Amino acid sequence: MTEPVLLILxxxxxxxxxxxxxxxxxxxxxxxxxxxxxxxxxxxxxxxLDDGWIERFELEDTSRxxxxxxxxxxxxxxxxxxxxxxxxxxxxxxxxxxxxxxx
Amino acid sequence: MNRAxxxxxxxxxxxxxxxxxxxxxxxFEEASAERRARGxxxxxxxxxxxxxxxxAGAADAWRDRxxxxxxxxxxxxxxxxxxxxxxxxxxxxMVHAIANHQFQKARLFSDQERQARxxxxxxxxxxxxxxDEYGMxx
Numbered sequence: 001m002t003e004p005v006l007l008i009l010x011x012x013x014x015x016x017x018x019x020x021x022x023x024x025x026x027x028x029x030x031x032x033x034x035x036x037x038x039x040x041x042x043x044x045x046x047x048x049l050d051d052g053w054i055e056r057f058e059l060e061d062t063s064r065x066x067x068x069x070x071x072x073x074x075x076x077x078x079x080x081x082x083x084x085x086x087x088x089x090x091x092x093x094x095x096x097x098x099x100x101x102x103x
Numbered sequence: 104m105n106r107a108x109x110x111x112x113x114x115x116x117x118x119x120x121x122x123x124x125x126x127x128x129x130x131f132e133e134a135s136a137e138r139r140a141r142g143x144x145x146x147x148x149x150x151x152x153x154x155x156x157x158x159a160g161a162a163d164a165w166r167d168r169x170x171x172x173x174x175x176x177x178x179x180x181x182x183x184x185x186x187x188x189x190x191x192x193x194x195x196x197m198v199h200a201i202a203n204h205q206f207q208k209a210r211l212f213s214d215q216e217r218q219a220r221x222x223x224x225x226x227x228x229x230x231x232x233x234x235d236e237y238g239m240x241x
Binding site: 018019020023035036037038039040041042043045046047067 | 167
């Protein structure tokens with residue numbers, strides 16, 4: 001899973017978001033490290049929609065209706081798997097670091 | 104800047120533009136206003152990243168499109184579909200060359216694309232298909 005995809009799915013994990021809200025949330029999630037361009041964002045959204053990991057959602061906005069996106073069941077399962085994989089890798093990596101530092 | 108953004112959006116395949124162009128422009132305008140408020144340096148960096156992102160995004164979109172079966176092509180007569188594919192391939196190659204700063208190559212693909220489009224126009228007349236996939240006059 002690429003970093004833009006991981007960040008988009010993570011951003012949608014708690015609630016639906018429209019494009020600009022996604023950009024802002026991703027910047028905040030990554031501690032300001034990732035400032036995604038609209039080209040990257042919408043390219044990733046297109047692929048995620050095609051793969052059925054996310055779906056479109058009409059979000060009521062105070063000023064105007066905005067097209068939003070939400071996590072689909074398949075996307076949620078993929079995100080869980082990715083976090084499990086990262087947890088496992090983190091555990092293994094930290095264990096190796098501790099072992100090498102103890103020597 | 105908005106005009107440059109809209110112009111670069113033309114590099115994307117039509118399906119992508121139909122699906123996302125309006126939304127991309129709106130998000131770009133919102134992000135643009137916010138970066139401008141942060142200061143000149145922020146805005147310049149943002150504008151540069153956006154333009155690069157669009158060119159790379161267009162190249163990806165054409166590549167993805169080449170891998171997926173295209174619905175309109177399936178309904179077109181053989182030689183028309185082939186001519187359409189040739190136009191698509193040249194556009195994809197041109198976008199890829201621009202993204203890699205190979206401007207001489209890009210010009211070559213642009214010339215080839217113009218010839219391929221002219222051939223496509225002739226075939227469209229032959230088959231009475233005037234609905235250009237790119238929304239441009241045949």
